Amino acid sequence: VADTPRIAGIPRRQRAHLEERRAPPSRFHWLLALFAVAVLILVGRALYLHVMHREFLQQQGDARLLRVVPIAAHRGRLLDRNGEALAVSTPVDSLWIKPADFIQARARWPELHLLGLTPAAIDKLLRGRMGREFVYLQRHVKPHLAAQIMALQLPGLFAQREYRRYYPNGEITAHALGFTNIDDIGQEGLELAFNDALQGIPGSKRVIQNRHGHIIADVENIQMPRPGKDVRLSIDRRISYLAYRELNEAVTRHRAKAGSLVVLAPDTGEILALVNQPGYNPNNRRELHGSRYRNRAVTDVFEPGSTMKSFSIAAGLDSGKYLPATVVDTSPGTLRVRGYTVRDPRNYGRMSVTEVLKKSSNVGTSKIALALEPQQFWHILNKAGFGVPGGSGFPGEASGMLPFYRDWRPSSQASMSFGYGLNTTLLQLAHAYTIFANDGELRPLRFVATSAEETPLPGVPVISAATARAMRTMLEAAVIDGTGKLAQVPRYRIAGKTGTAHKAIKGGYAKDSYTALFIGMAPAARPRLLVAVFLDEPRVGGHYGGEVAAPVFATVMGGALRLLNIAP
Amino acid sequence: MIKYFLPLLLAALCFMSALALVLVRHENRLLFVELQKLQNARDELDSDWSRLQLEYSTLANPARVDRLARRQLGMYLPAPEEVVVIHLSGTP
Secondary structure (H helix, E strand, O other): OOOHHHHOOOOHHHHHHHHHHOOOHHHHHHHHHHHHHHHHHHHHHHHHHHHHOHHHHHHHHHHHHEEEEEEOOOOOOEEOOOOOEEEEEEEEEEEEEOHHHHHHHHHHHHHHHHHOOOHHHHHHHHOOOOOOOOEEEEEEEOHHHHHHHHOOOOOOEEEEEEEEEEOOOOHHHHHHHOOEOOOOOEOOHHHHHOHHHHOOEOEEEEEEEOOOOOEEEEEEEEEOOEOOOOEEEOOOHHHHHHHHHHHHHHHHHOOOOEEEEEEEEOOOOEEEEEEEEOOOOOOOHHHOOHHHHOOHHHHOOEOOHHHHHHHHHHHHHHOOOOOOOOEEEOOOOEEEEOOEEEEOOOOOOEEEHHHHHHHOOHHHHHHHHHOOOHHHHHHHHHHOOOOOOOOOOOOOOOOOEOOOHHHOOHHHHHHHHOOOOOEEOHHHHHHHHHHHHOOOEEOOOEOEOOOOOOOOOOOEEOOOHHHHHHHHHHHHHHHHHOOOHHHOOOOOOOEEEEEEEEEEEOOEEEEEEEEEEEEEEEOOOOOOEEEEEEEEOOOOOOOOHHHHHHHHHHHHHHHHHHHOOOOO | OHHHHHHHHHHHHHHHHHHHHHHHHHHHHHHHHHHHHHHHHHHHHHHHHHHHHHHHHHHOOHHHHHHHHHHOOOOOOOOHHHOOOOOOOOOO
16 A cells, blocks of 8 residues: 555554554545645635735725824913013813713713713713714813823723913903913914914824724824914013003092003004903903903094194194294183084183193194194094004904094094094004104004014104104193193103093983093103003093093003113 | 855845844834833923923012012012112213
8 A cells, every 4th residue: 555654653553543444545635635725715815815905905904003193283482572471381181082982981980070070960961972983071181180080091081182371470461462262273362463473283193093092002203293483572571560450450449441551662662561451361261251351452442532632733833833832822711613612621811832732722722733734634643543454463453533634524623633533542542652752753563572683663754853852842741730740750751641531422422421541651851661541431539531540650650660770 | 156146145135134124123113112202201391391381470470479579578669769869970
């Protein structure tokens, strides 16, 4: 037999046993063939999968395993002019769940009490959301707490890195900065204006995840996140604090409805402080109501009242028709202009232009303004920025209203000369006043700090330098012994103008509701600071600008001069 | 012998390249793990930094400094009579 040698090594006893049961050769071959066929099928299948369908299968496999996940980018900080942080984004974790998996661990839900969540609250959250793949359980959880929660290893619970914005100065800088939404995108204020610079570009990475969607390993970085840039603002934190504190106190003391205060550096156009009352804490989203977060100094318009007289008189001086010493006859204390009567509180008689400004005479100012061509007067107001939109670039900024001179009647020219019949925002008015500080030039406002190497932007000449200087001297006189006495700051030369206006209501002006204003600059010889104070409807302790707004000006100006080390 | 030199050389090179590939792959994996570790450390430091910045800002908040200076240290703003202005260059 052919195969006998194969079993040569087996003991005789067993050999006999095997020989006895040996299968017929044909059956052996069949078996061999069967195995061969099986191997062929397997090899064929392997070839089919590995060679012919490789690409498709690889893709399908990867799709189940590999995921591209975003990496959040850090939002840039907002800094004050001295580099102090005003808005900072800190990393937080947002917890999210896959309801279908998460519900299986219902028995362990009480462990989430660390988040302040009860099983009943989670049930409520999941109601109607069972079919979803992604439901936020809680957003913006502190990282160490999130790590504690993730350590519980509940099925279907995931964490995602996000950033939350904090404003360490709270209410003080709230109106200027605005705020971001829950996704850290600017919504209001400077956060919105500089959103493009502040916002980073999120990156992405490829990861391997398991059957439950948990990330097991990172495979590669596709795109590194690009963090946003820091923006150094022109805002000064300390001056803002001072301004906010004083304004808050004045609004409370006089039970005013609202108030705004602006501090500018006239030579650079930088805005050093921009505060309002009522305020809000931007770190607490529950306080975000429009009436609180609106930046009134920029969005609300009012009739500027007597503060407008500075521009009327400047226009008179600039025309060459008047000098500060020119005598204007204001008797008998009233002036009729085409059926409209301009009144002074009493008959001031004959007085110089300086006296007109000092005593804030409506009649005198109207006479000066009426001596000008409407076009001439309008031109100066327009160039000073009244009625011009977009002066500062602050989001939601109002443009104010200045009627076109062709639509003026003589009475409107008179009323405009003392601040009725046109309106402006406080920032606009303060900006317009910088022409007196800058020797007649209007420089653009800016919210970004100037750096040493940049050349200042050129200004637009509005009035002559001589007129501007004469105006400063006259405005100084108004503070020394005019309407603005309470605006005095010991040792410093202050130039400024008070304003009190009746509030416009339906069909006329309210008898007993006023707005009180004071705008001034220091040192008068070469102004470095300009402060504008506005109080809306002061009800207790006086209502005149010189009584209510001037003291606020004095404290803020005095403090700011000291903070900036400006010598008297 | 010379006839087999080139194929042998290529085979050797091929073998070495295969080994190098394995080595590089391994190294890549190690470095990636290292990168991950460093990135996590950086994130941790970033987080600490922003927390400290906030803490600093909160502590240095003008309102707080003002309160501490007045209440704890008994400080106050000098009245104008208490201030002497010195002009270094003679005339003001």
